[in-house]
Amino acid sequence: MSINLTKKKFNGNEEGAEQRKGPWTLEEDTLLTNYISYNGEGRWNLLAKSSGLKRTGKSCRLRWLNYLKPDIKRGNLTPQEQLLILELHSKWGNRWSKIAKYLPGRTDNDIKNYWRTRVQKQARQLNIDSNSHKFLEVVRSFWIPRLIHEIKDNSNSNNNIKADAPEFVGPVLRDKNDLCFINNMDCSTSMSVDLKKISQFMDLSDLETTMSLEGSRGSSSQCVTSEDYSSFPCLEEEYMVATMGNSDILALQDCHVADSMYEEDVTQDPMWNMDDIWQFKEYAHFN
DNA sequence: AACATTTTCAACCGCAGGAGT
DNA sequence: GACTCCTGCGGTTGAAAATGT
Known part of the structure; x- marks a missing residue:
């Protein structure tokens, strides 16, 4: 995975600051975690500028919510969690963030990935449309x-x-x-x-x-x-x-x-x- | 051991909606 | 109402890891 540096418009102005893309480094993670522990989360664009991270606010938000936040659960989904996902998806469809609210520690990204890699695979094997x-x-x-x-x-x-x-x-x-x-x-x-x-x-x-x-x-x-x-x-x-x-x-x-x-x-x-x-x-x- | 293929999942993108001016 | 900015959501991508040959 390569790290990209791109020039982007920031708040409507060409600032010329190089924006990093791609995987986060340990240093960036530490910087973000420390910043949030002092200043709290939210106001992501301000955070991106003030923290010294050469990342967009969006990227910081995503990294925090999907990976760094302390209560994030890692590892395979338990049968209970899988059961909940199946049930809730049958009710709400691809409303990943809504479903994620019922699974503490799991992110919408986790659930979306689970659905795409596991559930849709089953559907493919059965030759059935997963939305059918x-x-x-x-x-x-x-x-x-x-x-x-x-x-x-x-x-x-x-x-x-x-x-x-x-x-x-x-x-x-x-x-x-x-x-x-x-x-x-x-x-x-x-x-x-x-x-x-x-x-x-x-x-x-x-x-x-x-x-x-x-x-x-x-x-x-x-x-x-x-x-x-x-x-x-x-x-x-x-x-x-x-x-x-x-x-x-x-x-x-x-x-x-x-x-x-x-x-x-x-x-x-x-x-x-x-x-x-x-x-x-x-x-x-x-x- | 080496290469090919498949799977996983972190990260990106575009879009929509809300808030502020 | 129009515009800008910010945030969050869902879809997609692609590198890394795992697995197969």
Whole structure:
């Protein structure tokens, strides 16, 4: 990455000052951080002039808000954060800054990048427009349940709560349009996937070869409780109702989209871990 | 090890809207 | 109302890093 120096008009006047562009150096970061710690943030053009930085006010603002600000979180987005992004994006679309307000420590840039690199990649692999209703349905039917599952998994491994959790029995195909999941404690229906909707854009003529159903492992970590949802007050009510059912224990199971995904190298996909992929491929192979 | 390809993410740009004059 | 300046937003770019061959 090269550092550019450009002459720009400043406040409508040609000042002749050379403006730096490109990556920030440690010295510039220190200068900006020190200036803000004494003078506070805001008034970015004044800051740019007074601090001695050869940067535009805009550039200073961006560097501070997206990188230097002390409460900025670094590293991968947690499943909880990903879940929030998916839900909020389905409500508001590309309103990144609005979405970012619900994720403390994450910037609109982080979220925008996540969406473009991860979410749109999924859409491309499925050959679906990421802004389409179809993709929204995939997100709701597959991705969100998967994240909830992951959240619960993490929660269980952290708390070591295994003994009393009901075991998952497996998926039950009630009819061609309704796949539900039950657990072995109360045998209640826990979650239904609307196959009618899914089949609008996926070939479900042979259900067994198009879905990987791995519930028979009976791991307690497959279960999700209502508490998982209560962590996310912004989740849409209709989605809550649709997925909660009567039981307060959900045995939530994954349905991995086959065919189109299978043709891609899903092993490279952050959504699918190696265990999932192995089971999925085994299942698809023997069916 | 070397090169090619893909992914990530920091930083830029243009535009819109608000505030001040 | 017209103009200027500032700030914030969303789209895009491209270098660096990671991964594949």
